[in-house]
Amino acid sequence: MEGLVYTALFAPLAGSLFAALFGMRPKTLLTGVVTSLLLLVSFIASTALLWHVMHVGPVHVKLMDWIVAGDMSIPFGFNVDQVTAVMMTVVTLVSTVVHIYSNGYMEHDKGFNRFFSYLSAFVFSMLVLVMSDNFLGLFIGWEGVGVCSWLLIGFWYHKPDVTRDENPSISPSWAANEAFIMNRIADLGMLIGIFLIYWNVGSLQYDAVFAAVPHLSHALLVAIGVFLFIGAMGKSAQFPLHTWLADAMEGPTPVSALIHAATMVTAGVYLVIRAHPLYSAVPGVGYFVAVVGTFVAIFAASMALVNRDLKRIIAYSTLSQLGYMFAAAGLGAYWVALFHLAAHAFFKALLFLGAGNVMHAMHDELDIFKMGGLKKVMKWTYIYMGVASLALAGIWPFAGFYSKDTILEVAFNEHTYGIWFVLWLTAGLTAFYSFRLVFLAFWSDERYKCYGFHPHEVQRYVLWAMFPLGLLAVIFGWYKEEFVDFVTGLLPAYEVSEHTHHMLPILVTVTLAIAIGGIVVAYVMYHKRLKRSEKVEASLPYRILYNQYYIPILYEKVFAKPYAELSDIAWKEIDLQVVDATVDGIAKVVEESGDATRRMQSGNLSDYLKWMAGGAIALAILAVIVVANG
Amino acid sequence: METFAFYLFSILIAGLFLVTVLSRNVLYAMTSLAAGMVLISGLFFILGADFLGVVQLIVYVGAVMALYAFGMMFFDATGVVKERNTPALLVFLLGGLSAVMLVVIFAAPAIGSHVTPSFRTPQGVDNPHAVGLVLFTKYLVPFEVAAVMLLVAMIAGIILAGKKMDTSLSKISDGEESQAAGKEER
């Protein structure tokens, strides 16, 4: 089994290094093909591991020691258990699809080889993240995906900075830096969590840490839980560290599909699921996690309602769905969170790839107000996106229905009706903005003609590559029972109470009703043509939502600008004017006293004799004083 | 009698030296200096240091003063130097202060009573005899060194005074050229 583990893990790395060899050369199809094949290998190995875990049991391998100092001993150890196997399969599947898709999408890009190198490196980092058997190994992957995300968001680094009005993300390189730095803020929290664990447990291995949980004090567990969650908040873009995700849409669309929808952003959820023994021990923190998640769910959904940018809408929906996952994980229903994570990965990746097709067809135009009626020219894309949107909206029998519905059941079952209500409401909003997008892009009047676009369907193999995702977006939910059986081998089984069980039909109906309601509203509003009302667009709530609650501007005003100004003050006012000036001042005192005493050196012997006499007298006085004092 | 002699000598010496220091005329200064030296030898005789008194007379009054007198022949003895006087206040401040300090130090009981002899005067011999005994036993090496020093000083004095009028020392040591140049000038 060791071979399989290493194959799954290192195949993407090999692909990345291979592509890197060609990184500075013009496009060679070879790199795309080789990396995609290696990803396929990794996927097959992951599936085999999934089967192995299902039928034999978890696999644990140790490659070598990494950091050994003092009592700290951190190996490169990899553990494939139920959760990891699921994550690996999801990651490698989506990655493989995205790789194949990128062969078409990046066809005309100068950085083709570079792109595949980064993309495969990302998959490797993500696999390290999910497979590691200790917290620091997870942190390697954590930072690794961060860097790859930085590289990929800033992939089109040559674009210049523009104002926020022109492009809310300013520029790819700006967005990349924002993402990296935001994640770093969270990483500090995570590091502190890791330090806390180390000094209180003495190890960072998952099994040792979780075995020690019952012996740790409550306050300590709370602290660890909170700090780890801060780390998760950064990577999963939870409020208040959420702004980078929408800006990250500056990256190529396959990147958005893979990193900023299906895999990397779910790392935070994975962390909470992975650390479930810890969070189970402190329900208070779990509840906090759930509240944050719920808040983000509706918060992000509200921003998606009015946005006109195709990718940003999907990004907000990702944010919103991450909120759902955190809500589930926080309430203790870890397998539900994982289930939604997997389902979401499939349909959200599909949605993004579909969006990529649209962009490709529309020459990188993202404004859905400039689209419309695309279903005629892009039939398959329309079908894929429709399926994905239905899944996202949680319509039976698509995957999203099963997962999201379960989350609502959990919220209801925990008697956290507030959370339930907000999530329920969000489900309606989700359905509305998803279908607002679909109707505006694919139905309604063909506005693109006014702008002189000539949309066309993408290559056939690209469409075929998307097929597995499309299929899974439909059928994944049907395997809920099997999934539960499998992952509860590791995660606690979550059973709803008798009362909730009775309520289930009503709950399902209510949820479905609001989802369908959302779709209907979208249909009514947008299916014919785009109606824009200046009055609405000028209203305060609309502007607040459209400007993302003015949070990016707020951050700029409250953090970025003052920091830059403070830095300038620190340099020019403090460092140069105070610290350095003091040093130079001391030097100047010496210099000037020397200059002053230089006059003694008149060259006149007579003067010297006078000084000498004065000195002798001074010494004599000193001698007398010394003697007189004993 | 001794007291009287001491005070007489003291006052005279101090007065003569003051003349030396304050006089505008170099010739007066030298004369009063020589007179002061003679009186100092008187003090030595009072102290019983006969040999030292004699040496004082011979060396200072005889040799040194003669040397000065001859030296002065090279200069324009009267008023070669128009001295710009140092501010009197500074002079008397420094001079007075140093006097006060020295007096304080020397008058302090610490000095007079704490000095103990490390080399006793031989008993039963007169002073020149005793000096001879000490000088040629304990101080033999310094004595010889002093002799060499005097020889060196004599040679140095001869050479320095015998220099050509218009060439500097350093130029001579520079080598043949400057010497030749010096000769031409002459």
Place this chain on the structure above:
Amino acid sequence: MIGLSHYLILAAILFAIGIVGVIRRKNLLMLFFATEIMLNAANIAFAAISSYTGDLGGQMFAFFIIAVAASEVAVGLGLLILIYRKYGTLDLDNFTMLKG
């Protein structure tokens, strides 16, 4: 009765007179005179201490001081003559080559 202190104070006063000369005069020759005064003051002190303590060391010292003074005069006068020949003056205010 005249004690050691009397001599020492006399020596101190003479020394101070020497200092006054050193400070006041700008004529190099006068500086030499003043130096002689100071040396003689020291000699008086040595001789007095020698006499009052019965130790010949002091007289020896005075003796050597006289030897040194003689040497100093010999060499010093030679130098003075050289300076006078070179610059035509003995005024200290004219020699400021060491000015820093």
Place this chain on the structure above:
Amino acid sequence: MENILSVLIFFPLVAALLGFLVKPQSIRAYGITVAAIEFVLTLWLWMSFDASDGGFQFIEFFPLVSSFGINYYLGVDGISLFIVVMTALMTLLGIVTLGEVKKLKNMIISLLFLEVAMVGVFVSLDAIVFYLFWEFSLVPMLYIIGYWGGEKRLYAAIKFFLYTFAGSLIMLVGMLYVAYVYHEVTGNWSFSLTDWYALVLPISVQKWLFWAFFLGFAIKVPMFPFHTWLPYAHGQAPTIGSVILAAVLLKMGTYGFVRFSLPMFPDASVAYILPVGVIAIIMIIYTAMVAYAQKDMKQVVAYSSISHMGVIVLGTFAMNPEGIAGSVFLMLSHGIVSGALFLLVGVIYDRRHTKLMSEFGGLAAVMPKYALIFGIMLMASVGLPLTIGFVGEYLSLAGFFKVSPVMTALGGFSVILGAVYMLSLYKKSFFGPVTKEENKVLPDLNGRELAALVPLAAIVVWLGVYPKPVLGPIDTSVKALVQFMDTKAQTPEAKRVIHVSKSTKEAK
């Protein structure tokens, strides 16, 4: 080769003296050969080093002034070994990358002299010999900055010299006092470190001596507020000067803390954790902010050095094996990374004769190899896992966490702020459109530059992924050090704070 350490010191010395005889046109080859041989010798030292022994090895002892206990006393342990290796490596690579400079011969001879001094500092176990090398290292550096530097080179060189010199004089007074105390206690004079270690000083004496040594080291490190010589020195020094300065000379200060302050004054070190920690945190945050405000690439790297040195100081004062081992490792990694960054800045300076970030932009498109290596070094500088920068930073912070979680959290801002200034540097210079006409035709790295930078990049990744060959010996020596401190500590507070690792306890 029992006297390998003497060879390491005297080989470059002799080679430097012989260098005066070498013809100017062959001096480059000569310099590279000498530095390469020296580097191979240090590798040999590493290979024959016994990693399981935490004490001093390859000891050489030869009395110089026996009546005052001054001896030619050399030895290495795991702490100094790798700094010596790094010194030789950075000197070699520095000479390899030397471009066309005036008076190349003088430059190379100065570098060899500098190497003598640097190796000497790290291998000497006698305070006087240590001090001689310590001060001697200033001279070639003064010459390098003062002769090959930029416009204000004289100001920078003199400031560098006088500032560090003033600090080390105070340190010298401290050393003399220790020797005096040693004499008072034992009746013998000795300047041997091992003798000094055995000397148990009263707490009050320790406190004074701690600050005397602290001042000397702190100026060298340089710690806030004694850091202002560094930006000038870096700003004016030629590339090679900055590389050596950042890579090795600064480490002399932190090395001093580990070698002198900790084992000699354990109680005082523990007592002053708070002020030292606060200074270190100010260094980390404040200089990171100043770095962000800079307009000159080299100044950013220079201030970032100070910021990282703050983390090293934190790790040193963690008083547990994790932190100290981390700080020693970070010394190495910072040496390699900042050295490489200065080399990289030098590369662009050679081409454009400016270091202002506003002059660049879009370099990634014009010079992809350059951008790649710069990117690797940047990631190492911000402490990305699997690069060399992470291991040390992580361990240092982890170690200090045991002492004070709050201060560690503040010190951890280096993780964030480091990313802020480095990424903004990268964005300003490498990303965006190519705006300046002259930037469009910049040649990418040439063979000579690659020859220096690729090994560094390889080391950055290698030691990031597999730090054990280096971290192992460091760890062994550091454990021995900490245990020694624990036995020597007198105050209950020191006993409490100094944390001996479990494995050491079990071994006992």
